[in-house]
Amino acid sequence: MNYFTSLNKCLLTLLCSTLLLLFSIHTQAQNQSGIIKGQILTEDGKNVQFGTVNINGKYSIKANKEGAYKFENLIAGSYTLTANITGLASETRTVNLNPGEELVLDFTFAANAESLNEVLVVGNKYAITSRKNSEYISRLPIKNLENSQVYSVVDKELIKEQMALTLEESFRNVPGAAPAKTGAGMPSFFSRGFQTSENFRNGMATYLRTGIDLASVERVETYKGPSSTLFGAQMTSFGGLVNYVSKKPYDHFGGELGYTTGSWDLNRMTLDLNTPIKDAEGLLVRLNVARQTENTFQDQGNNATLLIAPSITYQVSDRLKFTLNADFFSAKGVVAGGWTTAANLGIKSFEDLNLDYRQSLNDNSLVSEQRSTNILLDAEYKISDQWTSQSRYAYGGGSYDDLYIFDFIWQNDNTVDRVLRAFTDEKTARRNFQQNFTGDFKIGNLRNRLVVGVDYLSSYRLTRYDGLGYGAKVFEPAKLDNLPGTPVIRLEDVLSVLADRNTGQNKTKETTYSAYASDVLNVTDQLLIMASLRVDRYIGDGTTNTLTRATTGNYNQTAFSPKLGFVYQILKDKVSVFSNYLNGFKNVGNRIQPNGEVSVFKPQQATQLEGGVKVDLSDKFNATISYYEIDVTNSTMNQVINGVNFFVQDGTQKSKGLEVEIIGRPFSGFNYVASYGYNENEFTKSNPNILGKRAPGTPKNVVNLWASYTIINGKAQGLGLGVGNSYVSDAFLDSANNFTLSSYNLLDATLFYNRPRYRIGIKANNILDEKYWVSDGFYARPQKPSNFMINFTYKF
Secondary structure (H helix, E strand, O other), X not given: OHHHHHHHHHHHXXXXXXXXXXXXXHHHHHHHOEEEEEEEEEOOOOEXXXXXXXXXXXXXXXXXXXXXXXXXXXXXXXXXXXXXOOOOOOEEEEEEEOOOOEEEOOEEEOOOHHHHHXXXXXXXXXXXXXXXXXXXXXXXXXXXXXXXXXXXXXXXXXXXXXXXXXHHHHHHHOOOOEEEEXXXXXXXXXXXXXXXXXXXXXXXXXXXXXXXXXXXXEEEEEEEOOOHHHHOOOOOEOOEEEEEEEOOOOOOOEEEEEEEEEOOOEEEEEEEEEEEOOOOOOEXXXXXXXXXXXXXXXXXXXXXXXXXXXXXXXXXXXXXXXXEEEEEEEEEEOOOOEEEEOOOOOOOEHHHOOOOOOOOOOOOOOOXXXXXXXXXEEEEEEOOOOEEEEEEEEEEEEEEOOEEEEEEEEOOOOEEEEEEEEEEEEEEEEEEEEEEEEEEEXXXXXXXXXXXXXXXXXXXXXXXXXXXXXXXXXXXXXXXHHHHHOOOOOHHHHHHHHHOOOOOOEEEEEEEEEEEEEXXXXXXXXXXXXXXXXXXXXXXXXXXXXXXXXXXXXXXXXXXXXXXXXXXXXXXXXXXXXXXXXXXXXXXXXXXXXXXXXXXXXXXXXXXXXXXXXXXXOOOEEEEEEEEEEEEEEEEEEEEEOOEEEEEEEEEEEEEEEEEEEEEEEEOOEEEEEEEEEEEEEEEEOOOOOOOOOOOOOOOEEEEEEEEEEOOOOOOOOEXXXXXXXXXXXXXXXXXXXOEEOOEEEEEEEEEEEOOOEEEEEEEEXXXXXXXXXXXXOOEEEOOOOEEEEEEEEEO
């Protein structure tokens, strides 16, 4: 017993001695460690609230309400501190800290309190010039005034102010764009006489099978005109393309938690969480989550969506940086049906039909499930001061676990055929790899900015599709004068019909290998010439039916795509005139003619000539005005030879028009975005039924305006009002131009209160209660009447 008592005393003595030693070491370390502290100030000596200060590029803290910051427990040595305020250029200072020193380091920004209040309250709309620049459009670091191509940017501040939830809502800020949506709900729009229904993500390929939730989107970029030279053929339209840029991590802790409610039981929760990982220097993580449920304005229909979007960056060294970001989106609900008319109906618009706008002819049992996945990995390495390597891999895929889309076809003013497109199983995948080398160097006195790259894109689609009602009728037509007597088509009815069918699955695979180069040459400081070229090798394995084992549509094709541009800055960094020659192409497969011969076709080609002027006046005024002409050749058409229809490649189409975009901030707190688009297009050589006709879904005139004012100073600081109007003129639903989609005018307004720690917003949409329809290129769908939304967001 005495032995254990002595042992316990020894252990207790040892423990006390150890604790005393550790306390002494800690106290000595504290006595030796230093502090760097200070304040963030404006040029007129006012404190800056909620700025951030970064130390050695690895860790950031927020300043408090008095503008004060403090780094503690620092070992002696050299430190580089950078102060940041949203919308202003950062301030960087390097200091030496001695052991035990308390060093005071203040930062003063070149802005007075009033202008800074505007930055804090209004956000990045204050910086019009920087917002307009894009690193993706030319894959080169060139400014808007140096770029010969026209593009538009809708950033997160404008998205937030307009309380937009989906990608197609953001299109209302794009000059000449008429928003649309495909039958399955993928975002789309009509631009310059053509439909754009594919969407790039951070400049890389996707394969969406859902819509796009803006909770994970930093900005939406639209590039005008055919753009195959840098973006290929599989996902581009001759009218332009859409690239949405995802949110990326930043170097300090922060985020937002939001809730939105509104008409038709709208309930939406969002989370945006960002944090640096302290134990792993250079590692930043951001997570965006959005959950939404909503009913529809019609008698049947609902939808529930979930978005999870993580993003990680790892700055390994000053030269090497890795980025991994992804989004996983799922949707479950009833897909809205599309409407069209029989060719011989003789009725000119939906206003002439006996139709209840809120009647869907759908059923809530027909639930569709859709998923989309996007994963992007970037590795950026700075080879030297002049050269950078960027290796990029993207996976984009989606699936339908039962997708039911009704097509309603008017046969007369009282009878509607009901056809159901059933995708009972579908999986898609695109794998995209890019290797780019970007240089900024001089040959003699001539500055060159050059990108040389290779691109690999493979696409895969496996689907089972049944068109129930095309050909022979499957379901009884709806009688509008006796809807209670018309049988409702429910899920059990559809499954019963599908059980008797065995169409097999169709498997499609295609691969493209590409190489490209693009150079921007400064002939002088004000004269720039761009020259670009792409070579594209397409390998189509065709479509194989798993039931019949038959393969159709397999062919290979090679295409070249040039691009030229000229820019002359009349006033350096303020006003430039530009012109461009752009090319786009679409791969066209071989056709078996009625006489058994196989015709080998060339790629369909589109060329654009465009000229205009760009103005950028120091974040006060930005404008782009341009006139364009697009000519399409090598389109396939029918030609009757000796009484037999043959396929020939003589078809042509022409599109021309004018676009204007103006972004302004005439005085503190007031911002506006205005645009106008005019387009004329026709099939100049084609089948007789569409010769001289206009492409369906394409309006002649589109006018957009959004203006907002925010109180910058005083007790009501942060209170603001926004008003917007979007006008889209008549368009045709069909290629023969017999049925017109009437023009519509949407008036929206929002009232908001924006503070550093929270934001409250109220939005009224479609105040005039317009009953309007949008086209997907084949069918039209009724859109939401008047509705409202209320949002509360907490910022941390």
